[in-house]
Amino acid sequence: MASAAQRRIKSISYAKYGYIFILPFFIVYLFFQLWPLIYTFILAFKGNQSNGENFVGFENFNHLLFSHPYNIADTRPGVDREIRKAANAAMAIDQQHQDFVRCLKNTIVLWIGNFIPQIALSLSLAVWFTDAKLKIPGKGFFKVVMYMPNIITAASVAVLFLQLCADTNYSAATILGRSLGLLKDGEFFNMTKDIPSQVIWPPRVVVMFIQTWMWFGNTMIMLMSGIMGINPSLFEAASIDGASSGQVFRKITIPLLAPILVYTVVTSMIGGLQMFDMPYLFTTSKDGSHIKNIETIAVYIYGKFHSGSIEPSYGYSGAASVILFFITGCLGMIIFYLNRDKDEIAKKKQRKKLAKQFKAQNKQFGGLSI
Amino acid sequence: MSSMKSVYGDTAKDNYSFKIKLKSGILLAWMIILTIICLLPIYILILNATRTHGEIISMTGLGKLLVPSGHLGENIKNLSTKTSEDFSLLIGYKNSLIITVFATFLTVFFSAMTAYGIQVYEFKLKEVSYTAILLVMMVPVQVTSAGFVKFMINLKLTNSFVPLIIPAVAAPAVVYFMRSYMKSSFPLDIVEAARIDGSSELRTFLTIAIPMMKPAIAVQAIFAFIANWNNFYTPNMILIDPNKGGTTNLRTLPMMLSILQASQKTADYGMIYTCIALGIIPIIIAYIALSRFIIAGVALGGVKE
CATH class of the missing domain: 1.10.3720.10 (MetI-like)
Structure with a gap:
């Protein structure tokens, strides 16, 4: 029975307190996140450097996404001044396109190269850790150790690995490589050497290794909690029916884990597109040297609006951000589309069909429904 | 009859538990390797923090890499x-x-x-x-x-x-x-x-x-x-x-x-x-x-x- 006081309280509207409680969040959000996002979109349509205040339409997108052919002979001295000027301008624009495509390619390569080993490792570990039949001692300890690389400052990790994998006689990677017989005497682990054509893969592999090293523990724990959420009686029934562990994995674990796997893929992809600390610190490691094969799209965006002594190119930076925004959105939507609940959709279709039939029947009987 | 049943049951059970033990053992070894991979960079970091600049650049062998020195306070x-x-x-x-x-x-x-x-x-x-x-x-x-x-x-x-x-x-x-x-x-x-x-x-x-x-x-x-x-x-x-x-x-x-x-x-x-x-x-x-x-x-x- 509601007392008089309770009834009185029910009649008071507390809606205004709801607004008051969520107000700080939305003020800060509008000011520090939504407006910067809109502003980035605006900047994408403005010019670069000294031309920063003028709207230029889709010029930035055009420069980044399409190549601008030019004749290299026209840029040499001795050619007519006007032609040379035009060719130089075209070359500069084409350089933007090449830089952007290179960074995008690096990002994709680095993401694939760290995601595949990472998901393989964490999925297998998660399955083994949650398997009640296996008797592995010290599970808690392993979990703690494997998650640990994730909490260490990425900047420290980058500096640390740069030291450990330096192209010197005394770096840990060289010493380990020599003692394992992978490197001959006089050779050293070559990662930071400033010859772009020769160092495509070593720096990439190091970055992929670091990313896997840092993230597999995190992914493993998320997948483990997903597997533990699966009804244990399913595993029990499978084991009574004599299913092998491979069959259990393919027929039970994977299908029921699908939503969490998709979540992992999407968050990892968004994280991969944001990869910054490691490539940034590697590319600025030595004076003058620039390891072009690990420069990611985040480093590109950052470099454009934060270019030190040169006037920043907000236009290119904004345009690249907008492209990144749409890539993120599309990837997310594709994956969610592929993974939508097919049973649920089939049921919905059936329901619609039934409703139609019902309507048709009603009409036959001269029902009033329209 | 009862003895036969128990013999049959025991071998099957032994076989089964042996398989599980073997699998657990292999996995344990694999996890120990992963643990070492996870900890090795941090271990080397802490060891190198105890070395002087001279010691680090004159390091050549694996033996020296994995043993600490005593210059942490100095660093x-x-x-x-x-x-x-x-x-x-x-x-x-x-x-x-x-x-x-x-x-x-x-x-x-x-x-x-x-x-x-x-x-x-x-x-x-x-x-x-x-x-x-x-x-x-x-x-x-x-x-x-x-x-x-x-x-x-x-x-x-x-x-x-x-x-x-x-x-x-x-x-x-x-x-x-x-x-x-x-x-x-x-x-x-x-x-x-x-x-x-x-x-x-x-x-x-x-x-x-x-x-x-x-x-x-x-x-x-x-x-x-x-x-x-x-x-x-x-x-x-x-x-x-x-x-x-x-x-x-x-x-x-x-x-x-x-x-x-x-x-x-x-x-x-x-x-x-x-x-x-x-x-x-x-x-x-x-x-x-x-x-x-x-x-x-x-x-x-x-x-x-």
């Missing part, structure tokens, strides 16, 4: 006396700590408040605002940063801690986590009971809701602390002139590290390793102490990246 002393206009370990600690403590506090307090507002009250824009929060969870930081920096330059807020601390108020992922927690373990009757007893709405939130949400707040505080402590991207972007024309040094700890890194040609390797070690050891100690909460938090989907 720490060198680091603490090496304070130039750019580099100072202590100032790095101080700046990181200021930003991290304030940002963490703002994140958990206002996220709890927002989640409470959405969960407890009925208002027109309730579901709309929650959907808005979920949508913005997916937007990568990098996408907004060009506009963010330009906007901060226009407001003359670069080279200050304000843009590093205040945005912490709006943390969509944390709000999402807190609301999920409240849905499962915060009975709304308590709010009504408090109202009958004459408690004001703010007081109900501060003295009843916050203590009840302690577990969620603790987990999110740990994650927010780690994320802010490790953040290199935003400070490096906002603190364009970290010396402010030579009067102060605003660099955070990760930024100090990147300075040591950039000047590595002239630097002392022993000091670099010691500096990295001093930067990450506090967080490793905190991690070991709080690992149970952290692992549980990750399992709940408390972090995303």
Whole structure:
């Protein structure tokens, strides 16, 4: 029975307190996140450097996404001044396109190269850790150790690995490589050497290794909690029916884990597109040297609006951000589309069909429904 | 008959348990290898922090690599006396700590408040605002940063801690986590009971809701602390002139590290390793102490990246 006081309280509207409680969040959000996002979109349509205040339409997108052919002979001295000027301008624009495509390619390569080993490792570990039949001692300890690389400052990790994998006689990677017989005497682990054509893969592999090293523990724990959420009686029934562990994995674990796997893929992809600390610190490691094969799209965006002594190119930076925004959105939507609940959709279709039939029947009987 | 059955059963059982034991053994070995891979870089880091520059560059064999030396104290002393206009370990600690403590506090307090507002009250824009929060969870930081920096330059807020601390108020992922927690373990009757007893709405939130949400707040505080402590991207972007024309040094700890890194040609390797070690050891100690909460938090989907 509601007392008089309770009834009185029910009649008071507390809606205004709801607004008051969520107000700080939305003020800060509008000011520090939504407006910067809109502003980035605006900047994408403005010019670069000294031309920063003028709207230029889709010029930035055009420069980044399409190549601008030019004749290299026209840029040499001795050619007519006007032609040379035009060719130089075209070359500069084409350089933007090449830089952007290179960074995008690096990002994709680095993401694939760290995601595949990472998901393989964490999925297998998660399955083994949650398997009640296996008797592995010290599970808690392993979990703690494997998650640990994730909490260490990425900047420290980058500096640390740069030291450990330096192209010197005394770096840990060289010493380990020599003692394992992978490197001959006089050779050293070559990662930071400033010859772009020769160092495509070593720096990439190091970055992929670091990313896997840092993230597999995190992914493993998320997948483990997903597997533990699966009804244990399913595993029990499978084991009574004599299913092998491979069959259990393919027929039970994977299908029921699908939503969490998709979540992992999407968050990892968004994280991969944001990869910054490691490539940034590697590319600025030595004076003058620039390891072009690990420069990611985040480093590109950052470099454009934060270019030190040169006037920043907000236009290119904004345009690249907008492209990144749409890539993120599309990837997310594709994956969610592929993974939508097919049973649920089939049921919905059936329901619609039934409703139609019902309507048709009603009409036959001269029902009033329209 | 009974003896036959038992013999049959025993062999099958032996065979089965042998298989399980073998598989467990192989997996255990594999996990030990992974553990070594996880710990080896950190182990080498700590060992190299005990060496002098000379010892590191004259190192050749594996035997020497894995055995500690005794110059840690010397390296720490060198680091603490090496304070130039750019580099100072202590100032790095101080700046990181200021930003991290304030940002963490703002994140958990206002996220709890927002989640409470959405969960407890009925208002027109309730579901709309929650959907808005979920949508913005997916937007990568990098996408907004060009506009963010330009906007901060226009407001003359670069080279200050304000843009590093205040945005912490709006943390969509944390709000999402807190609301999920409240849905499962915060009975709304308590709010009504408090109202009958004459408690004001703010007081109900501060003295009843916050203590009840302690577990969620603790987990999110740990994650927010780690994320802010490790953040290199935003400070490096906002603190364009970290010396402010030579009067102060605003660099955070990760930024100090990147300075040591950039000047590595002239630097002392022993000091670099010691500096990295001093930067990450506090967080490793905190991690070991709080690992149970952290692992549980990750399992709940408390972090995303």
